[in-house]
Amino acid sequence: MAEKQVATVNGFVGILLLLLIGLGGAYVLVLMQNPFGLILLIGAILLASGIVIVQPNQAKAVIFFGRYLGTISNNGMWLTVPFTVRRSVSLKVRNFNSARLKVNDVEGNPIEIAAVVVFKVVDSAKALFDVDNYETFVEIQSETALRYVASRYPYDHAHGEGYSLRGNSEEIAEELVRELQSRLTVAGVEVMEARLTHLAYATEIASAMLQRQQASAIISARQQIVEGAVGMVQLAIAQLEQDGFVLDEERKAAMINNLLVAIVSERSAQPVINSGSLY
Structure with a gap:
């Protein structure tokens, strides 16, 4: 099915013509x-049965004894083919909030995910005649597409490589829109936007995954601290040698050890002052 426009006459002009025909008939009779x-x-x-009123952002499909004649998509009052059935479909932009779905990501971890889908009908014929109920069709296909996209990516990347559901929300939303559009075109629906509204690990693994995230964060922070400490020690030794201080290998090793301990330690360093010996 494809939407097409049905022949219509302006409703006010049609009513005027019907009145003239009626008055003429009464005069003749x-x-x-x-x-x-x-x-x-x-x-x-009989012709008066062809009067139809179309509300703003609404379309009416005209059916004549089981045959689709066309659609009236312009709002107002119109005179069309009599003895027809007119089925209405809304052209307004609508939202669909999916339920929280439990899905396994690409690594097999169970996650909870939900999304909001913004859509509108752009082809009334497809929406009314190609699917049983286009609103139910949108709901089912939205959840199916969301499951499919969620199963292709990990919840999060431990090493920051590739796309992840948590780290690449814009890219995931774009792919979800493309996947939804490919599924909903048959129903005459245009997907305007799709966004994740909920994303979390499933309850049974949330605690373990939180510990893993904390461990990864600690390791990453420690790595940066160590790299910075080594650079500071190298600068300190180079500066001392540039200023003319002569350090043998033993003193360099001791200095490096003391500086690294002072910088990398979680607690503030407590220096030990050598005040000399009594003997």
Whole structure:
């Protein structure tokens, strides 16, 4: 099915024509005693069944004895084919909030994920006739696409390589939109936006994963501290040698040890002052 426009006449013009036909029929029937006037009156009454009112951001599909004739998408009052069934479909932008789904990410870790999908109908014929109920279709396909995208990526990368659900929300949202659009085109629906609204590890592994994240953060911080401490020690030794201080290997080793301990230690260094010996 593909949407097409049905033939229409402006509703006010149509009502005026129907009144003229009705009055003409009454004149012919009553004053001229001609039975043709009765035919005109009946015709005006039958044609009046073609009057239809379309609200803003609404479309009406016109069906004539099981055949799709077209769609009226312009708001206002119109005169169309009589004896037709008009089915309404909303063209407004709508939101769909998915339930929290439990999915395994690409590494097999159970996670909880949810998303909001912003969509609108752009083809009334597909929405009404190609799927049973386009709103239910959007809900089911949105959750299916969300499961598919979530299963392709890890929740988080320990080493920051590649995309992850937590670290690349923009890229994940773009892929979710593409996946949804490929599934919902058959229903005449345009996906305008899709965003993750909830992302967390499942309850049964949340504690263990939190410990892993904390350990990774501590290791990363320690690595930076050690790298900075080594650089500071190298600068200190180079500066002393540049100023003319002669340090043998034993004193260099002792100085390096003391500086590294003072910088890397979690607690403030407590220096020991050698005040000399009594003997």
